[in-house]
Amino acid sequence: MELWLAIVLIVVALLAGVALGFFIARKYMMTYLKKNPPxxxxxxxxxxxxxxxxxxxxxxxxxxxxxxxxxxx
Structure with a gap:
């Protein structure tokens, strides 16, 4: 019973990390392009x-x- 809970928590943490990383990278690129336009x-x-x-x-x-x-x- 505790094994499935651990697996679910790992998957949720992984998905949250991917989503958070995406938004942080997106914000960084937006500010970079604003400071250094092409x-x-x-x-x-x-x-x-x-x-x-x-x-x-x-x-x-x-x-x-x-x-x-x-x-x-």
Whole structure:
């Protein structure tokens, strides 16, 4: 009789740990993305200008598509 109770408690604790871990990881990622947003075209343009390059829209589109391809892998 006590064995099944122990098994049920272990399963419940495992499920609670998984759920709690999911929500903690989700909250962490939301705050991380808020502090460090992914690169967009405007950021890419600013980075190229800081490096001394004059960015054309074609070059920015090429770099954005290359970055999106890389993230897709």
């Amino acid at each position: 690169i967009n075209e405007q950021m890419l343009r600013m980075m190229m200008m800081q490096m001394g390059m004059k960015p054309s829209q074609k070059k920015i589109n090429q770099m954005m598509s290359a970055m999106n391809k890389q993230q897709g892998k």
